[in-house]
Amino acid sequence: MALDSPAYRALRAELRDVWTAQQAPCWVCAQPIDYLAPAHDPEALDVDHVKPRSTHPHLELDRNNCRPSHVRCNRSRGNRPPRPAIGTVTEQW
Numbered sequence: 001m002a003l004d005s006p007a008y009r010a011l012r013a014e015l016r017d018v019w020t021a022q023q024a025p026c027w028v029c030a031q032p033i034d035y036l037a038p039a040h041d042p043e044a045l046d047v048d049h050v051k052p053r054s055t056h057p058h059l060e061l062d063r064n065n066c067r068p069s070h071v072r073c074n075r076s077r078g079n080r081p082p083r084p085a086i087g088t089v090t091e092q093w
Ligand SMILES: [Zn+2]
Pocket: 026, 027, 028, 029, 030, 031, 069, 070, 073
C-alpha cells in the first residue's frame, strides 16, 4: 500500500484543509474531531476509506472514497463496513 506516496500525502493534506474548514464530524461516530490534536492522538483526524484499501486499492486516491474519522474510530473499524450487511455473520471469533 502506498500510504507514503506523494500523491496520497497531497490528497490527505487537501482533505484535512477542507474538513478543518467545515469542522466536519467523524463519519463513524458523528462526534466532533479535534483538528488541532497531534497526529496520533485518538481524537485527531484520520482519513478513513469507505471501501478499504486492502480490498479496493484502486480507490485509495479517490476522494469520494475518503471520509473524516477519529484515529480511534478508524482503528477500531478496521476493514469492516460501518454497519454489517443484513444476513452476514460478523461476530465469528
Ligand atoms: Zn469517531
